Amino acid sequence: MSLKERLQAEIAAAGPIDVAAFMTRCLHDPEHGYYATRPALGARGDFITAPLISQMFGELIGLWLVETWRGLGAPRRFVLTEAGPGDGTLIADVLRAARLEPAFGSAAQPWLIEPSAPLRDLQAKRLTDATPRWAASLAELPDDAPLLLVANELLDCLPVRQFQRRSHGWAERVVGLDDQGELAFGLAPVALADGPDAAVGTVIERSPAQEAFAAELAGRLVAQGGAALIVDYGRAEPGPGDTLQALAGHKKVCPLMSPGEADLTAHADFPAVLAAARAAGASAALLTQGAFLGRLGIEARAAALQRARPDRAQVIARQLERLIAPDQMGELFKAAAIWSGTAPPAFEDAA
Numbered sequence: 469m470s471l472k473e474r475l476q477a478e479i480a481a482a483g484p485i486d487v488a489a490f491m492t493r494c495l496h497d498p499e500h501g502y503y504a505t506r507p508a509l510g511a512r513g514d515f516i517t518a519p520l521i522s523q524m525f526g527e528l529i530g531l532w533l534v535e536t537w538r539g540l541g542a543p544r545r546f547v548l549t550e551a552g553p554g555d556g557t558l559i560a561d562v563l564r565a566a567r568l569e570p571a572f573g574s575a576a577q578p579w580l581i582e583p584s585a586p587l588r589d590l591q592a593k594r595l596t597d598a599t600p601r602w603a604a605s606l607a608e609l610p611d612d613a614p615l616l617l618v619a620n621e622l623l624d625c626l627p628v629r630q631f632q633r634r635s636h637g638w639a640e641r642v643v644g645l646d647d648q649g650e651l652a653f654g655l656a657p658v659a660l661a662d663g664p665d666a667a668v669g670t671v672i673e674r675s676p677a678q679e680a681f682a683a684e685l686a687g688r689l690v691a692q693g694g695a696a697l698i699v700d701y702g703r704a705e706p707g708p709g710d711t712l713q714a715l716a717g718h719k720k721v722c723p724l725m726s727p728g729e730a731d732l733t734a735h736a737d738f739p740a741v742l743a744a745a746r747a748a749g750a751s752a753a754l755l756t757q758g759a760f761l762g763r764l765g766i767e768a769r770a771a772a773l774q775r776a777r778p779d780r781a782q783v784i785a786r787q788l789e790r791l792i793a794p795d796q797m798g799e800l801f802k803a804a805a806i807w808s809g810t811a812p813p814a815f816e817d818a819a
Contacts, residue, residue, distance in 0.1 A: 471500035471728040476649060484644035484654060487712065488627035488677070490723075491732050495625060496583065500728040503584040503625075516718070517621050518699070518757075518797065519558035522787035524773070526561025528764040529697065533562060533616055534569045536695050536812040546614040546694065548576040551606070552622035554587065556580075556594035562618070563598055577601075579609055606684050615694035617685065623700045623736035626677040630710065631660055633670040638663040641671070643724065651724040664708075671710040675737050679744040686750035686806050695807035701800045702736030704754060711735035738802055745806045752806045753818035758798025761791060763814040 469477070475493065479485065485493075495502050518525040537546065550559045559580065566572045578600040582588050588602055603609055630641035632655055639655035646652035664672065685696055703709075714723040716730040723732055742752040755763070770788040774781040792798040805815040 471497055472651065472726065474500075475643075475651065475727060476645060479643070479645055479651075480649070484642035484656060486640055486642050486656075487630045488675075490643045490727075491627040491712075491734070494723075494727045494730075494732045497728060502728050502731055503587065505586065506729070517554060517558075518791060518801070519554070519561060519620065521790050522784070523561050524766055524769050524787065525761070525791060526558045527565040528761060528766055528769065529558070529618060530562035530565030531568075532697065532764060532813055533618070534566050534572050536616060536807075537569075537572055537575070539810050539812060540614055540693060540695075542571065542575070543614050543693075544575050545577065546575055546616055547579055547610050547692075549579045549581060549609060549615065549617040551581040551617060551619040552625065553580045553582055553591055554620075556591035558618065558620055559591075559598070559600070560594050563595075577610065577613070579603055581605065581609070606681070606688065609688070611688065611692055613692065615688055615692045615696070617694070617696040618699075619696070620699045621701075623675075623678050623681070623698060623702065623741065624733040625731075626675055626681060628673045628675040628678075628712070628734040628737075630712065631658065631663060631672050631674070633663070633666045633668050633672075635668050651727070653724070666708060670708045672708050673711060673734060673737065675734070675740065678737055679740050682741040682744040682806065683748045686745035686748035686752070689806060689808045690749040693808055695805060695812045697812075698736075698741070698804045698806070699757060699760075699801060700736040700738075700804075701797075702738050702802060704738055704756075704802060706737075706739045709735075736802070738804055742804060742806075750806050750808055751811065752804065753811070753815045754802055754804045755814065755818055756799050757801035757803050758792040758794065760803035760814055766792060 496504055498504055553559050578598050580591055580600050581603050583604045631638045632641055638660035640658040642654050642656045644654045711734045712723055714721045714730040714732050721730050738754055745752040770784050773784050790796045805812050
């Protein structure tokens with residue numbers, strides 16, 4: 469049975485499931501989940517991420533990590549972690565850029581938080597010289613040294629619940645079956661005491677999973693020392709909107725059409741994520757991706773690459789525009805820092 473057929477049978481027997489449960493099954497079902505079986509990244513896959521657009525992205529984050537490490541007092545041992553490392557491109561670029569500071573590389577213990585077996589295989593092939601270790605969650609990381617963590621497009625993969633305003637209150641959006649037995653969205657009564665005053669039909673999203681990740685991460689940073697950088701697309705201010713989407717072959721498809729065969733995401737809720745981190749005792753701040761990369765000197769880096777490779781000058785210019793232009797990734801994507809102690813580079817005045 470396909471995942472869709474299994475979901476249809478389970479819903480017919482036990483009733484509708486919420487959107488968060490549907491996302492979790494589509495992405496992580498051991499037999500047919502997207503990340504468990506067939507993640508496809510890059511130009512020939514289903515989606516492309518910033519590290520795959522240009523080496524500049526990972527290189528600048530590598531230098532950001534080195535400067536953050538220095539701000540911690542250059543500890544002789546620390547846990548260097550990427551959560552959701554995809555095919556390993558970002559952490560490979562980070563480690564290459566960090567070679568400018570050999571002591572950083574000597575002190576780093578690379579860890580990758582990755583539950584997907586196919587992606588672990590890709591990461592192992594790309595990082596043969598780095599000897600990373602793998603964990604399935606934050607809880608499996610060492611807790612006896614400072615932590616420096618990077619996560620790019622991780623929050624959007626964490627499940628969200630959706631609620632819709634009706635004339636007599638809020639209802640939760642669920643996945644059930646229509647009259648023909650096909651998967652269909654519906655509504656189930658729910659008590660949502662803190663729902664905002666909104667027009668009928670308004671959809672809001674909540675992600676306990678995103679908030680829990682931020683709270684656990686912040687707690688570790690407070691206890692161990694260190695900082696985290698989280699880059700993703702999402703909202704900077706609280707607001708309504710249905711952001712659930714499925715991507716296959718770089719095109720949006722119906723989330724219910726082929727469960728497990730497309731990447732399923734929702735926007736990061738940065739206001740809730742930062743609030744959860746601060747509630748756990750950490751400091752937190754937010755910039756747009758364009759502003760963050762600009763403060764790290766991406767335009768100067770692009771100019772240097774163009775001088776070194778004039779034959780690729782136009783390609784590098786397009787890559788730069790894709791990463792920082794307001795109508796590309798520059799505004800929709802955000803960079804959030806969570807830390808304990810001194811603010812990391814680029815975020816000194818953003819808290």
